[in-house]
Amino acid sequence: MEAIMDHGSRAYYEGLLLSMIEPLKGRFSPGKARLELGAETAGYGYRVAGMEGFSRLLWGMVPYWAGGGTDESLLPVFWEGLANGTNPASPEYWGDLQNKDQRMVEMAAIGYGMLMIPEKLWEPLSEETRTHLAEWLGQINLYSLAENNWQYFNVITNLALKHVGRPHSTQRLEEAMAKYESFYLGNGWYSDGLRPQKDYYISFAIHFYCLLYAKLMGGEDPVRAELFKARACEFAGTFLYWFDDEGKALPFGRSMTYRFAQGAFWSMCAMLELDVLPMGVLKGLIGRHMEQWLRQPIFDNGGVLSIGYAYPNLNISEGYNASGSPYWAFKTFALLALPAEHAFWKAESQPLPPLKARRVIPECDMLMLRRGYDVTALTAGQYPVLQLTHAAEKYAKFAYSTRFGFSCPRSYCQLHEAAPDSMLAFHVHNMIYVRRACLEYSVTETEVYSRWSPVEGIEVETRLIPTDKGHIRRHTITSQLECTAYDCGFAYPDLMEHTSTNCSQGVAKVADANGSSSVASETGKAIVITSAPNTNLIFPTAKIPAMEYRIPQGTISFETRIETEFREVQIQIGRGNGYEVCNS
Structure with missing residues (x-):
């Protein structure tokens, strides 16, 4: 990938996303329900790994379409994949869930699409496919989720089902929200559930999902929405110290292979127009972060985002990293939900303000x-x-x-x-x-x-x-x-x-x-x-x-x-x- 020469326009970020998507288009399974990117896999096996790859592209494509992106070449692929992946009679059926199932993680990206752009990822589906999709997503209410950031997959999935008028569980949603609240430490920081570590899951998972909730539920649940936004602003004041003046983020903790997802929190702040930083400073931080990542050889010779960090490296991977896992990084494209005429795109990128040594x-x-x-x-x-x-x-x-x-x-x-x-x-x-x-x-x-x-x-x-x-x-x-x-x-x-x-x-x-x-x-x-x-x-x-x-x-x-x-x-x-x- 070429480094960003001008990270000022929405058009550039659109082009960047689409250039990352293009090498993947020929790698979908015949029924389009799986994205098959490599021979390596994770503990959940090839079928779920393929589903993960399919789903994670939506973290980028959903805000792209929500903000007015016009390239719809992947829409028929997603329609077909959703139809086959959720149909128990299809050979590409994603399968039934069990407790603490990786597929619960990937449901969130599908729910993201149903919430943000139902006119593109729900309404065009046949009634049979809608029924299968709703029933497949509804399985999340039958099983337990890990007591950590996973709880929000329950929230997003049930909100998506509610949004399209399908059976959902308000009880499970509220139980998950209560567990999230129990994770709160103060000063904008959470712990990742019962795990004591505080790493990027606080930014690109917990805060990301809380801000998504605030965006979607501000009218229906304004008190909670304002609370989440206020906590994000407080968190930003210290999380900013994890980034240097060149845009590099602190390598720390697990899931380093998600790479520029390190900047997803800032991108979601831009989407919600939060006053966490002056607009030009926020824009410059995101742009420099992406620039320095695109200087690294993070793509393989087929243009696929590899497992690794600054270069392909399985040695640093987790047991849950399959070939499609790195596309969690697409969360940083959340800023594409801002339309081209938004003031963010017109602002001049600025350096970080003076920070304490x-x-x-x-x-x-x-x-x-x-x-x-x-x-x-x-x-x-x-x-x-x-x-x-x-x-x-x-x-x-x-x-x-x-x-x-x-x-x-x-x-x-x-x-x-x-x-x-x-x-x-x-x-x-x-x-x-x-x-x-x-x-x-x-x-x-x-x-x-x-x-x-x-x-x-x-x-x-x-x-x-x-x-x-x-x-x-x-x-x-x-x-x-x-x-x-x-x-x-x-x-x-x-x-x-x-x-x-x-x-x-x-x-x-x-x-x-x-x-x-x-x-x-x-x-x-x-x-x-x-x-x-x-x-x-x-x-x-x-x-x-x-x-x-x-x-x-x-x-x-x-x-x-x-x-x-x-x-x-x-x-x-x-x-x-x-x-x-x-x-x-």
Whole structure:
């Protein structure tokens, strides 16, 4: 995909969406009920994965048509797919539901269409198809949903059925709304249900759906609608700190493969005309976010959005990521619901306003550090009740950066395969152990404190102290075991002959013409880890500067200084590395 040259007009975003859709048109199943994009799949199998791909395109096409988009070439495809997918007699029937079924997730996109553009995605259907579709969607009221953001699928589906005059459950809808309310933490933040983590599901799921409710139900339920809008405005004030001046969002948590869905909250704010930011600032933020994503090789050679982050990478995926899953990113096209004559499209894009260099967000246990074109979050760690793939790496590192991303291991057997950037890694019992849970923690503007145990017999107290160029880590370790620990800095792109490494005088440093990543200590041994390929989200090949410490039995304390340097504006892109070498 070509990068955006002018993100000012609705026509450009229309063209961008349609250019992403075009390579998919020949990949529908014969009955059009499935979008078949790849051989990889998720735990729910190929049939549901195909249905997921079909449904997720609607997150983009619905606002496109709602805002006046004129290309209707996919409408007959959706009509046929809805007819076959919901007909029990069809060989492409999507199947009957069960408890906590992935198909409940995908119902929401169909409901989105029925609510926003019934004249295109409901009224043209035959009466038989309408009956089948309503009965198929109605199954959601017979089964349980996960106690998290999934509750809103019940809300959207029942609102859609109500909107078109079909049987629905007001009781299930209200029960789901009550559960959502129980997730609220204050200051605009929610938790993702019973799970303690606060990640992008708060923005591109919970707030997104709450704002959709506010848009659709403002007349019928004005009190709740105004509450959701007010909370979104409050949330925006701190969520803004997750984005740097270049538009890059903080890589943190699960579902990184949804990529520019990171900006979906801002797009929904634009759709609702919320005063979360000045219009030009909001427009500039969305535009820069899309620009930087389109510089990355996120599409395969057939034009399909791949599983991965800055490049195709199954290593970082979740068990629920199938070939169509990345099209959740289409939620960011919500702004296309604004017609071409809307003032948003005429506004001049503006940079972010001045923001604090340090900002604590207690609701997500983060101390945010801003240096213009980089945002770093110092964390005490968030620990999922459900241990998802690479949960420790996605939630429990000491620091996360918009510029340097984070790494996920290939294994815990060898240091280079563990790739423990931004972690204190212990080599014990021939395995690598890192922080996974905290015994206690606190976050202030001057320090992030945590007490944790990587493995039985070792307990660590860590203090993260921000500095102008990074942060200092002060560790006190009480161990019953003799072992080795590695205090690791940020991973840095390995551009082979263009990348230099230096380990001398208590400093380990990886550098190129764009900048550097380094660690320093008066007591440790400087090393550089060449991490296994495809472990970092942003850099396919990377090196990690680190300090090696011998840990005796008893108590030991040491300090490691973490620093990064970079050109003010990042130069992208070099085959997915996020950088190209600058010789000027």
